[in-house]
Amino acid sequence: MAAHFPLLHAPPSLSAKTLHFYRSKPTTPSFSSYPKRRKGLYGLSTIICSSSNGRDPNSVDSGVKSVEKLLEEKRRTELSARITSGEFTVEQSGFPSGAKKSLLKLGVPSEILEFLFSWVDAHEDCPKIPEAKGAISSIRSEAFFIPLYELFLTYGGVFRLNFGPKSFLIVSDPTIAKHILRENSKAYSKGILAEILEFVMGTGLIPADGEVWRIRRRTIVPALHQKYVAAMISLFGQATDRLCKKLDAAASDGEDVEMESLFSRLTLDIIGKAVFNYDFDSLTNDTGIVEAVYTVLREAEDRSVSPIPFWEIPIWKDISPRQKRVSAALKLINDILDDLIAICKRMVDEEELQFHEEYVNEQDPSILHFLLASGDDVSSKQLRDDLMTMLIAGHETSAAVLTWTFYLLSKEPSVVSKLQEEVDSILGDRFPTIEDMKKLKYATRVINESLRLYPQPPVLIRRSLENDVLGGYPIKRGEDIFISVWNLHRSPKLWDDVEKFKPERWPLDGPNPNETNQNFSYLPFGGGPRKCVGDMFASYETVVALAMLVRRFDFQIALGAPPVEMTTGATIHTTEGLKMTVTRRIKPPIVPTLEMPTLNADASVNLSEGDALLGQKGEVSSAHS
Numbered sequence: 221m222a223a224h225f226p227l228l229h230a231p232p233s234l235s236a237k238t239l240h241f242y243r244s245k246p247t248t249p250s251f252s253s254y255p256k257r258r259k260g261l262y263g264l265s266t267i268i269c270s271s272s273n274g275r276d277p278n279s280v281d282s283g284v285k286s287v288e289k290l291l292e293e294k295r296r297t298e299l300s301a302r303i304t305s306g307e308f309t310v311e312q313s314g315f316p317s318g319a320k321k322s323l324l325k326l327g328v329p330s331e332i333l334e335f336l337f338s339w340v341d342a343h344e345d346c347p348k349i350p351e352a353k354g355a356i357s358s359i360r361s362e363a364f365f366i367p368l369y370e371l372f373l374t375y376g377g378v379f380r381l382n383f384g385p386k387s388f389l390i391v392s393d394p395t396i397a398k399h400i401l402r403e404n405s406k407a408y409s410k411g412i413l414a415e416i417l418e419f420v421m422g423t424g425l426i427p428a429d430g431e432v433w434r435i436r437r438r439t440i441v442p443a444l445h446q447k448y449v450a451a452m453i454s455l456f457g458q459a460t461d462r463l464c465k466k467l468d469a470a471a472s473d474g475e476d477v478e479m480e481s482l483f484s485r486l487t488l489d490i491i492g493k494a495v496f497n498y499d500f501d502s503l504t505n506d507t508g509i510v511e512a513v514y515t516v517l518r519e520a521e522d523r524s525v526s527p528i529p530f531w532e533i534p535i536w537k538d539i540s541p542r543q544k545r546v547s548a549a550l551k552l553i554n555d556i557l558d559d560l561i562a563i564c565k566r567m568v569d570e571e572e573l574q575f576h577e578e579y580v581n582e583q584d585p586s587i588l589h590f591l592l593a594s595g596d597d598v599s600s601k602q603l604r605d606d607l608m609t610m611l612i613a614g615h616e617t618s619a620a621v622l623t624w625t626f627y628l629l630s631k632e633p634s635v636v637s638k639l640q641e642e643v644d645s646i647l648g649d650r651f652p653t654i655e656d657m658k659k660l661k662y663a664t665r666v667i668n669e670s671l672r673l674y675p676q677p678p679v680l681i682r683r684s685l686e687n688d689v690l691g692g693y694p695i696k697r698g699e700d701i702f703i704s705v706w707n708l709h710r711s712p713k714l715w716d717d718v719e720k721f722k723p724e725r726w727p728l729d730g731p732n733p734n735e736t737n738q739n740f741s742y743l744p745f746g747g748g749p750r751k752c753v754g755d756m757f758a759s760y761e762t763v764v765a766l767a768m769l770v771r772r773f774d775f776q777i778a779l780g781a782p783p784v785e786m787t788t789g790a791t792i793h794t795t796e797g798l799k800m801t802v803t804r805r806i807k808p809p810i811v812p813t814l815e816m817p818t819l820n821a822d823a824s825v826n827l828s829e830g831d832a833l834l835g836q837k838g839e840v841s842s843a844h845s
């Protein structure tokens with residue numbers, strides 16, 4: 221999902237028209253199985269965890285690792301050889317490329333051909349973008365961004381991928397990504413992504429384009445001001461504490477836990493409170509509303525990868541039981557949002573508080589409250605679209621980041637030791653505060669590095685609104701483009717030891733890595749005017765959860781757990797969950813009962829340092845211009 225959603229950030233309908241032959245049609249998993257996935261539409265890529273439970277990393281683990289490495293290398297070599305042989309290369313019609321292919325087939329080394337034909341190519345009227353074709357039958361079982369990576373290694377930073385009548389430009393070059401996302405961003409829209417997400421997000425900030433996007437962005441960004449984000453730290457702490465209590469019970473009972481599903485519930489509880497002051501309490505209950513949210517989320521994901529846009533068939537939604545369930549779920553959520561908007565309007569009417577730039581209502585510090593208090597003159601439908609967008613954008617992404625962080629940590633005990641040492645010395649047994657965010661430097665680097673290896677979403681989607689030139693190649697209006705963040709973050713040209721989980725690659729005393737200081741080689745939150753509005757929120761949220769969890773528990777992959785494999789949904793999911801054994805490190809701390817929401821943000825705290833640590837807001841202000 222190239223979106224928060226594959227969509228969000230999700231690869232759009234790599235549908236029948238596009239990548240449909242990668243996989244068969246999906247089925248919607250039942251809520252009870254959420255978030256366990258079928259081996260996804262785009263298939264899966266196997267990252268097998270050690271089943272040694274990580275208990276003896278030096279023996280079994282290292283043996284498994286080297287076997288995995290050998291298999292992976294063998295697979296890579298075979299695939300690269302096939303790609304290089306031209307199996308995936310589209311025949312160019314002109315003489316030079318035809319002759320080049322024939323000579324290649326006769327065994328003339330490609331280096332010699334490149335040299336001989338560089339002169340001819342230079343005199344062709346306009347350069348032709350490298351092309352690959354989509355009959356990638358033998359690698360159809362992979363998560364879709366994996367074959368894109370192999371093709372990138374052969375075809376370079378920009379190439380065209382053809383699927384029958386449909387084609388996509390795949391961009392994996394930082395300069396071209398910067399051009400599309402920042403320098404010429406006005407010439408690109410969200411394209412397929414907007415079409416797929418329309419049913420759930422309407423004209424919310426993620427799918428919106430043009431004037432609607434400009435106005436809504438200008439209204440929403442101020443709501444995530446520094447005092448608001450600081451106030452959220454206590455919410456993150458309280459929600460994580462609820463998760464700790466669950467884990468504590470599991471540790472006492474000796475039960476293994478499925479962490480992906482728990483992280484999904486943790487971040488749902490947080491985002492509901494943070495965006496519209498609603499307590500889903502999904503860590504404790506499976507209420508109808510929680511089920512409705514997951515029904516809608518799964519539908520959005522499935523649409524993004526469905527071979528046929530069945531939802532466009534006019535009577536389909538009236539006769540398909542699944543579509544009826546989706547409509548009912550949407551209605552339930554919309555009704556609740558309408559009620560919350562009405563309640564909040566009454567609160568705002570009654571309150572005396574003067575609205576100002578860093579306005580936060582102590583009883584209800586939500587984004588909704590800020591928007592209504594600011595006098596945002598907008599229809600309830602638009603407001604609902606925006607709230608729904610932020611709910612989805614801020615839920616799955618953070619859950620996926622935590623899931624893959626804990627997976628990575630399970631393979632690197634030395635990183636865990638360093639992390640626990642830092643957390644023990646800085647936090648002790650108390651809840652994190654805004655000041656701690658600046659001090660938890662190694663924890664922040666762990667999240668930075670996890671986002672490099674597992675960017676959420678792995679692909680950003682755009683469509684060109686006018687003719688342009690990308691990497692020297694002219695492209696036409698209406699091109700669908702995938703910017704592969706996965707490829708950028710794993711490019712051997714840009715990174716040493718690309719596959720190694722190494723938080724140390726980011727110096728502790730250096731700036732927090734972002735798209736600007738890494739010159740678009742690193743795009744954890746996108747870049748340009750459409751950069752994530754929740755970057756600082758999400759960074760603090762994941763650091764708080766990580767710190768509190770590793771402070772209290774040790775986590776290991778459960779004995780006999782299914783291998784941890786990737787599939788693409790809205791973000792990168794596991795196919796069968798992340799089953800872990802949790803062991804208590806210390807007794808649960810005695811903490812005072814805190815009223816929710818609690819606003820203990822200290823306005824005197826200067827966030828500018830934290831801002832430098834956690835992300836650059838330059839993009840946000842540029843979006844206002």
Ligand code: HEM
Pocket residue numbers: 224228229425426437609610613614615617618621676677680681743744745746747749750751752753754755757758759762
């Ligand atoms: C770790 C968690 C998160 C990650 C990795 C993430 C990542 C991203 C990325 C990569 C984009 C750019 C998409 C594009 O250019 O197509 C984006 C956009 C966006 N994100 Fe996030 N995000 C996260 C959390 C959040 C949260 C917590 C919120 C809300 C509170 C949020 C709200 C949004 C919105 C509204 C946009 C669209 C902005 C626009 O188009 O103007 N995100 N996010």
